[in-house]
Amino acid sequence: MLFPFKVPRKGQLEAIAAAREAFARGKRFVVIEAPTGSGKSGVAVTLAREASSAYLVTAQKLLQDQYARDFPELALMKGRANYRCLVAPTHAAAAPCIAGRKFPECDDCPYFCAKEAAMAASGTLLNYAYYLTELNYQGGFGPRELLVLDEAHNAEGALMSFVEVSFSDAQLRRVGIGEALPVVLDENEWFEVAEDLVPLFRSRRRELEAQLKGARLPTETALELLAHKGWLESQLARLELLAYSRDEENVEWVALRTSGSGGQSVTLKPVKVAAFAEELMFRFGERVLMLSATILDPPTYLRSLGIDPGDAEVITIASDFPPENRPIYPRPVARLTRHHLERDLPKLVHEIIELLEAHPEDKGVIHTHTYKIAAYIARYLPKRHAARLVTHDSAEGREAALDKHLRSRQPTVLLTPSMTEGIDLPGDLSRWQVICKLPYPYLGDPQIARRRELDPAWYDWRTCLTVVQAYGRSVRSRDDFAVTYVLDADFGAFVRRQRARLPGWFLEAVQG
Ligand code: SF4
CATH class of the missing domain: 3.40.50.300 (P-loop containing nucleotide triphosphate hydrolases)
Structure with a gap:
């Protein structure tokens, strides 16, 4: 053995x-x-x-x-x-x-x-x-x-x-391609734009290769040219895969365009x-x-x-962690769908104040699902409570926030939309946690919207998956204990609807 x-x-x-x-x-x-x-x-x-x-x-x-x-x-x-x-x-x-x-x-x-x-x-x-x-x-x-x-x-x-392709005006400028992305009205036209980029990328790569042949390495300029060449090569490999899968294998792709002060940015990804x-x-x-x-x-x-x-x-494999060490308390105070968000956010904050007061000496984590909800809570909590929060306003700040929480001897509380998995908070690192909102995947992403249309079970499965992962952050061994509060008013109906998907060890912990 x-x-x-x-x-x-x-x-x-x-x-x-x-x-x-x-x-x-x-x-x-x-x-x-x-x-x-x-x-x-x-x-x-x-x-x-x-x-x-x-x-x-x-x-x-x-x-x-x-x-x-x-x-x-x-x-x-x-x-x-x-x-x-x-x-x-x-x-x-x-x-x-x-x-x-x-x-x-x-x-x-x-x-x-x-x-x-x-x-x-x-x-x-x-x-x-x-x-x-x-x-x-x-x-x-x-x-x-x-x-x-x-x-x-x-x-x-x-x-x-790995397979999605992203390009933006800023990236094209950076690698020395003078053309900006065209203004496109129909989503499908982005695939033609992608096709047109292939010869441009190839020709720019050839130019860079010629420049690098004569360049003295390793100078800063030469290293920059190398980075540009690397980016072009990776884009070309992805564009090739995109074209092949669409033409030869009928894989459906969607385009997501965003725009900002630096120009347009486009991501093309397969639905599946x-x-x-x-x-x-x-x-x-x-x-x-x-x-x-x-x-x-x-x-x-x-x-x-x-x-x-x-x-x-x-x-x-079933869980051998006693359910009494990891209870889930539904506290249905807020409906945080798009339509009810503004109305119900104050109710959410009110409940979080109660929970912070119920756990004055315990570290914890509040899963907010979105940065918007996290920012609202941070803004409207009274100062004496806000002082316990450790939060971040972008993916880049995640590691630093986690590190601060892990190192602090104070009863800090992580306020985060992006720690539902990949982190361990055993023992005193978290004795209580909150799931503010059922984490439905974002339908503003056309890939998710189309995927849900084709396969509704997939959408429900992804939501259950995030809930169960979030629940798993704080109890890491048989002797560990932490309490989970779910504040989304739809949680009860969600559990009833998803009973067949949610694991038995999760369901047995739900109280009431
Ligand atoms: S990264 Fe490349 S250039 Fe640098 S030491 Fe390694 S092999 Fe040499």
Whole structure:
């Protein structure tokens, strides 16, 4: 038994045995749904150790670091930008070697040394973004016996980010393309614009190559040209995939245009990524093990990734955390839909004041779903309460806010729309949490709107997934405890409607 800890939990042994058995029966995909804090990493590492070679792919760099700390035998590999270049004052993603140059220092290059070790190791730890880019577009890594996808409910989102194409007036200017994006009235015309960009990008890339041939590396100007060339190459690869999938595979794409002081910006994305999953993600694993706390609706999940249900085994592990340690209290005070938002935000603030007063000495977290709600709460809380808040007004501020909360000895409360997953707040780091609003995906995004139209179950599934993930942030072990309050007035009806999707260990915690 290659289990990495001294005492395995019952659920872990069950999951390992069931996965082994399913693979032995010839299933290519094994999906393990196990609650947050149930020790999925122990299951992942045991099965990776049993395989002759494995990739272990995590959703976030923080999780990658956690695996690397807990299992030092796994070779850790991140994107080039995480490694220092020894030749130029930059990182390996913008280094002179990208233009094919070699220098004496390159023999000890941190990036290439790490990559060599990662290619030779039998178990390699990657994150989704690097895995997709490196295995599809760079050389070196080949297929392995086992592909382990951790936090596998993120696989669809990772594929979406990998294939979507974005370009803006500002980016075109930056890489030296003089033309601005045209004014387009019909969404479909953006695909013609994208097609027209291909020859422009190719010709600009050729110009840059010629300039770089004669350039003295590594000067600041040359490194900048290299970065532009890198951007053009990545855009060209994505545009090629877009054209091929639309023309040859009938994949439907949508366009999202925004405009600001810097001009227009456009993102083109497929409505579904199922058609890309095998080619871009799964083909590098003879067998694929997927782990998540929130599979919730196996048919919808498998469909979203184009997996034939006959080829997959879904194993569900129950939570052994006592429900009395993690109660969910519905407090239906506010209806925060678009129509009722302005009317009900003051009610939300009023309730949050009560909760802050009920937990004067406890750290906690308030999940707001949107920055708008977070800003309103921060603005209208009385000063004595607002002083406890740690918040952020953009994705960039997320890490700093989390860090401040983790370090502070005061009963700080995180106020955030973007920490429903990927963070752990065990023990005293959170004794109470609030879900302000049911986190329905944003229908202003045409991809989400169209996806919901084609597959309403997918939309409900994504909402349940975010609720259950948010709930899982604060109770991280059997002895841990925290209380969750849900303030959305629709929560009761939501639970009744989604009873079949929500896990039993979640439902048993709902009070009243
Ligand atoms: S190979 Fe050389 S140029 Fe490239 S990142 Fe490493 S040290 Fe820098």
